[in-house]
Amino acid sequence: MASNRIGRINEEVQRELAALIPTVKDPRVTGMISVTAVDVTPDLKFAKVYISVLDKSDSEQVLKGLKSAAGYLRRELGRALNLRHTPELTFYQDDSMAKGAKILEMLRNPEVVKPANPANEHIILEDEE
Numbered sequence: 001m002a003s004n005r006i007g008r009i010n011e012e013v014q015r016e017l018a019a020l021i022p023t024v025k026d027p028r029v030t031g032m033i034s035v036t037a038v039d040v041t042p043d044l045k046f047a048k049v050y051i052s053v054l055d056k057s058d059s060e061q062v063l064k065g066l067k068s069a070a071g072y073l074r075r076e077l078g079r080a081l082n083l084r085h086t087p088e089l090t091f092y093q094d095d096s097m098a099k100g101a102k103i104l105e106m107l108r109n110p111e112v113v114k115p116a117n118p119a120n121e122h123i124i125l126e127d128e129e
Contacts, residue, residue, distance in 0.1 A: 006040060006042060009040050009044070009083070010037075010038045010039060010040050011038075012081060013038045013040060013047060013049075013077065013081070013087070014035050014037065014038040014049075016076075016077055016080045016081060017035045017038065017049060017073065017077065017089075018034070018035045020073055020076050020077065020080075021033055021035065021066070021073070023076075024065065024066070024069045024072065024073070025069075026065040026066075026068060026069050027065075028058075028061040028062060028064055028065030028068075029062055029065040029066060029069065030058070030062070031053060031054055031055050031058055031062065032053070032054035032055070033051060033052070033053055033054075033062060034051070034052045034053075034054075035049060035050070035051060036050045036051065036052045036094040036096065036097075037049075037050040037094065038050070040087050041087070043085070044083055044084060044085040044086075044087055045085055045087060045088060046087055046088050046090065047087035047088070047089050047090070048090055048092055049066075049089055049090065049091050049092065050092050050093075050094035050096075051063065051066065051091055051092065051093060051094060052093075052094045052096075052097055053093075059093055060093075063091050063092075063093060066091045067090075067091055070088075070089045070090075070091070073089055074086055074087075074088065074089055077089075
């Protein structure tokens with residue numbers, strides 16, 4: 001029951017932050033920024049916010065800008081949501097898209113993947129003898 005509630009809170013915080021981030025006045029927070037996931041602790045004290053930035057070269061600056069604007073975002077989040085505690089926000093770079101692209105490339109092109117043991121590329125099974 002409680003995990004279902006936390007899941008709904010995670011979704012609501014994610015939705016509100018996605019709407020609030022474009023209102024941040026920090027010049028470092030520019031470009032296409034997506035809130036990919038939010039993990040709120042069960043006591044609602046802390047929230048990990050995972051951010052994906054379209055331009056990977058600006059991602060460090062965007063994270064610094066969001067960390068400096070965390071107080072503003074927390075205050076606006078508290079106004080928008082009716083929670084007992086407004087969680088303290090910490091921002092993390094989400095690299096799941098890059099990992100997914102790498103796995104997709106490996107699936108499409110098996111030449112990219114090197115064998116684990118190149119000396120024994122063909123393993124003889126007992127049934128083959």
